[in-house]
Amino acid sequence: xASGSARAATAVAAAVISLGALLLLGFYLLHKEKPIAxxxxxxxxxxxxxxxxHPGQRACMSxxxxxxxxxxxxxxxxxxxxxxGSPPIExxxxxxxxxxxxxxxxxxxxxxxxxxxxxxxxxxxxxxCLTNRGxxxxxxxxxxxxxxxTRSRLTxxxxxxxxxxxxxxxxxxxxxxLSRLGEAFEHASNLTDRLIPVWLVWVIAVFVALxxxxxxxxxxxxxxxxxxxx
Amino acid sequence: xxxxxxTRPDEHVRASHRRGLRARLGEVPKPLALILFxxxxxxxxxxxxxxxxxxxxxxxxxxYVQYLAETGHLPRVLxxxxxxxxxxxxxxxxxxxxxGLRPAITNRHVRPAWSSVDLNxxxxxxxxxxxxxxxxxGSGNPLAKNPxxxxxxxxxxxxxxVWLPLLKRVxxxxxxxxxxxxxxxxxxxxxxxxxxxxxxxxxxLTAGVVALEPQMAFLSVTINPDNLLIALTTxxxxxxxxxxxxxxxxxxxxxxxxxxxxxSLTHGRGxxxxxxxxxxxxxxxxxxxxxxxxxxxxxxxxxxxxxxxxLFYALFGKATGSGSLYGGQVSELNSRAAGGRVFSVxxxxxxxxxxxxxxxxxxxxxxxxxWGWRQxxxxxxxxSFGSGNVSFPKSVVAVLRALTLLGLAALVxxxxxxxxxxRRAWPYVxxxxxxxxxxLVFLHYxxxxxxxxxxxxxLFIGRYLLPMIALFxxxxxxxxxxxxxxxxxxxxxxxxxxxxxxxxxxxxxxVFRFYA
Numbered sequence: 115x116a117s118g119s120a121r122a123a124t125a126v127a128a129a130v131i132s133l134g135a136l137l138l139l140g141f142y143l144l145h146k147e148k149p150i151a152x153x154x155x156x157x158x159x160x161x162x163x164x165x166x167x168h169p170g171q172r173a174c175m176s177x178x179x180x181x182x183x184x185x186x187x188x189x190x191x192x193x194x195x196x197x198x199g200s201p202p203i204e205x206x207x208x209x210x211x212x213x214x215x216x217x218x219x220x221x222x223x224x225x226x227x228x229x230x231x232x233x234x235x236x237x238x239x240x241x242x243c244l245t246n247r248g249x250x251x252x253x254x255x256x257x258x259x260x261x262x263x264t265r266s267r268l269t270x271x272x273x274x275x276x277x278x279x280x281x282x283x284x285x286x287x288x289x290x291x292l293s294r295l296g297e298a299f300e301h302a303s304n305l306t307d308r309l310i311p312v313w314l315v316w317v318i319a320v321f322v323a324l325x326x327x328x329x330x331x332x333x334x335x336x337x338x339x340x341x342x343x344x
Numbered sequence: 345x346x347x348x349x350x351t352r353p354d355e356h357v358r359a360s361h362r363r364g365l366r367a368r369l370g371e372v373p374k375p376l377a378l379i380l381f382x383x384x385x386x387x388x389x390x391x392x393x394x395x396x397x398x399x400x401x402x403x404x405x406x407x408y409v410q411y412l413a414e415t416g417h418l419p420r421v422l423x424x425x426x427x428x429x430x431x432x433x434x435x436x437x438x439x440x441x442x443x444g445l446r447p448a449i450t451n452r453h454v455r456p457a458w459s460s461v462d463l464n465x466x467x468x469x470x471x472x473x474x475x476x477x478x479x480x481x482g483s484g485n486p487l488a489k490n491p492x493x494x495x496x497x498x499x500x501x502x503x504x505x506v507w508l509p510l511l512k513r514v515x516x517x518x519x520x521x522x523x524x525x526x527x528x529x530x531x532x533x534x535x536x537x538x539x540x541x542x543x544x545x546x547x548x549l550t551a552g553v554v555a556l557e558p559q560m561a562f563l564s565v566t567i568n569p570d571n572l573l574i575a576l577t578t579x580x581x582x583x584x585x586x587x588x589x590x591x592x593x594x595x596x597x598x599x600x601x602x603x604x605x606x607x608s609l610t611h612g613r614g615x616x617x618x619x620x621x622x623x624x625x626x627x628x629x630x631x632x633x634x635x636x637x638x639x640x641x642x643x644x645x646x647x648x649x650x651x652x653x654x655l656f657y658a659l660f661g662k663a664t665g666s667g668s669l670y671g672g673q674v675s676e677l678n679s680r681a682a683g684g685r686v687f688s689v690x691x692x693x694x695x696x697x698x699x700x701x702x703x704x705x706x707x708x709x710x711x712x713x714x715w716g717w718r719q720x721x722x723x724x725x726x727x728s729f730g731s732g733n734v735s736f737p738k739s740v741v742a743v744l745r746a747l748t749l750l751g752l753a754a755l756v757x758x759x760x761x762x763x764x765x766x767r768r769a770w771p772y773v774x775x776x777x778x779x780x781x782x783x784l785v786f787l788h789y790x791x792x793x794x795x796x797x798x799x800x801x802x803l804f805i806g807r808y809l810l811p812m813i814a815l816f817x818x819x820x821x822x823x824x825x826x827x828x829x830x831x832x833x834x835x836x837x838x839x840x841x842x843x844x845x846x847x848x849x850x851x852x853x854x855v856f857r858f859y860a
C-alpha cells in the first residue's frame with residue numbers, strides 16, 4: 115500500500131491531469147468553428163500577386179482537390195477597377211461525374227469574398243474555372259511565390275500563366291473540433307501513405323490518452339515507494 | 345545436419361546471452377522504464393500528429409540524408425541567397441508538390457492535400473518518375489554547412505527502408521530518431537543520480553521533465569540533427585559531472601571529450617561544448633591535483649578526440665568535395681564586417697539588453713526585429729511545433745509565462761535557502777553555468793551577426809535551448825527538493841501533471857493545424 119507521501123503526490127498529479135483534461139475538453143475540443151475543407155491554392159505568404167480577368171475572360175486551374183464538405187468557396191478580390199466594386203464572377207467546378215456552377219454577385223469590395231457551392235459527394239480531382247461575367251475587369255489575388263506553389267496549372271484566356279489564384283474551400287457549418295477527430299485521423303493516415311491505417315490511428319490515440327497519464331502517475335509513485343523502501 | 349553435441353554449445357551461449365540481456369533489462373529501474381515507455385508512446389503519437397517533412401527545416405535535412413545515402417557525398421553548400429523552395433531530389437519535390445506540403449509548412453491557413461484522391465495522384469506521379477530521381481538532390485543545400493555525423497547515422501534507417509515510398513520511409517526514419525530522445529532521458533536520469541544521490545523521486549522528476557517537455561517529444565520524430573545534439577550535450581554533462589566527482593582517469597576524460605567532439609561533429613552549435621570541456625578539465629585539475637605526468641596524459645585524452653574529430657571532418661569534407669568546415673560559418677563569425685556592416689560591441693550589448701529588458705528600459709542602439717525572451721524562452725521553448733509556427737493557444741502561453749517566472753523566483757529562493765549546499769557543489773554549478781552562459785552568448789552572437797548580414801531575421805529560437813534541457817530538469821528538481829519533505833514530491837507531481845497536459849495540448853494543436 116502506498117505511503118502518505120506517494121499517495122499525496124499521486125493524488126496531486128491525478129487531480130492536475132483530470133482538471134486540465136476537463137479544461138482542454140471544454141475550451142479547446144468543444145470549441146466550434148467553420149473548418150477549412152481544403153486549400154487548393156493558398157494566399158501568398160509575403161508578396162501577393164494580382165491576376166486580371168477582362169470582361170468575358172476565363173481563368174482555369176487544373177488538378178484542384180474538390181472536398182465533399184467544401185460548401186463555401188473563398189476568393190480574394192483585388193482592388194476593383196471601377197468604383198462599383200467587382201464585376202460578377204461565375205465559378206465552375208468540375209470533375210468526372212460532377213459539375214457545379216455558382217456566381218459571385220456584382221459589387222463585392224476588395225478582400226475575401228465567399229460564395230456557396232455544391233460540393234461533390236466524395237473527394238475529387240477536378241478543375242476550377244472563374245469567368246468574368248461583367249463589363250469591367252475583375253482583379254483576383256493569388257501568388258507567384260515559389261514557397262506557395264501548388265501542383266495546379268493556371269491558364270487565363272487559354273494561355274498558361276505562372277502562379278495560382280488563391281482558392282480556399284470551407285465548410286459552411288460550424289463544428290466542434292471533437293466531432294472532426296474522425297476525419298482528421300483519416301487525413302493523418304493518408305499522409306503516412308496509409309502505413310498507419312485509420313483504425314490504428316484510433317488505437318494509438320486511445321492508447322496514448324490512457325497510458326501516458328497513468329504511466330506518469332505510476333513512475334512517480336513507484337519512485338517514491340522505492341525511496342521509502344530504501 | 346548438425347549433431348546435438350554440435351548445437352548444444354551454441355544454444356548454451358545464445359541462452360546465456362538471452363539471460364544476460366533479460367538480466368540487464370531487469371536492472372533498469374522501474375520508474376525509468378516507465379518514463380521511457382511514456383516518451384516512446386508520445387513519440388509515436390507525434391509521428392502521426394505531425395506530417396512528414398513538416399518539421400523545422402525537415403525537408404532540407406531529409407535532402408541532406410538522402411543525397412549522402414544515395415551518393416556517399418556531402419551536398420554542395422549553398423552560398424547564394426537561400427531559395428524559397430527547399431532543395432531536394434525529384435522524388436522529394438514530387439511528394440512535396442503533389443501533397444501541397446510546402447505551402448502548408450509556413451502558412452497556417454493552408455492545409456496539405458490530405459485526401460485519398462491526392463494520395464492516388466502522388467502514387468501515379470511516383471510510378472512515372474525517371475531512374476535517378478532519388479540521387480539528384482545535391483545541387484545546393486543551405487544546411488550542407490552542418491557537419492555530417494547525424495546525417496551519416498540517419499543514412500542507416502534510410503538505406504534500410506529505401507525500398508519503401510518516401511512518405512513511409514520518412515515515417516520510419518523519424519521513429520528511429522527517437523533513440524536519441526530516449527538516450528537524453530537516460531542521461532538526465534543518471535545525471536540527477538550523480539547530483540542528488542540515489543533519490544529516486546528526484547531522478548524520476550528530472551527525467552520526467554525532460555521526457556514531457558512538449559517540444560522534446562515533438563522534435564524527437566523530426567529528421568533534425570538537434571535530436572542528436574541534445575543527447576550528446578546531455579551525455580557530455582553527465583560525463584563531466586562524473587569526471588569531476590570521481591576524479592580524473594583517462595577513460596573519464598575521454599568520455600567527456602568524445603561527447604564534446606561528437607557534438608561538434610553534429611552541429612555548429614555543438615562547438616559550445618568545447619569551452620565548457622576546458623572548464624571541466626580545469627575544475628577537475630583544481631579539485632584532484634594530479635601529478636605532472638598524469639596531467640599531461642589527461643590533457644592528451646581531453647584534446648585528442650576533439651582534434652581527431654576536426655581532422656576527420658576536414659578529410660571527409662575534402663574527400664567528398666566539400667569545402668571549409670561548417671560551410672565557412674566559423675570564419676565568417678570571426679570576421680569584423682558582415683553584409684557591409686561592421687560589428688560593434690556597444691550595438692551587440694544593446695541588442696542583448698533589449699532582448700531581456702526592453703519593456704523596462706529600451707536602449708536605442710539595438711538592431712533587428714523585435715525579438716525577446718518571451719518568444720525564445722517561453723513560446724519557442726515550450727511550444728514551437730511544426731516548422732516553428734504552430735504554437736499553443738495564447739491563453740496557455742500566458743499561463744506558461746507566469747508559471748515560468750514564478751518557477752524562476754522559486755529557484756532563486758531555493759538557492760538562497762540552500763546556499764551552503766550550493767557552495768559545496770561549486771564545481772557542478774560552475775559547469776552548469778559555463779554551459780548556460782556559453783550557449784546564450786553564442787546564440788546571441790550568431791543572431792546578431794545574422795541581423796547584421798541580412799538586416800532582418802532571427803536565428804535565436806527556443807529549440808536551440810533544448811541541449812540544456814537536463815539543466816532545466818535539474819533546476820526544477822533542485823527547487824522541489826528544497827521544499828519541506830512532503831511538499832517536494834507534490835510540487836513535482838503538479839509539474840509532471842501540467843507537462844502531460846501540455847503534451848496533449850500540443851498534439852491536438854498539431855492535429856487540427858495539419859489535418860482538419
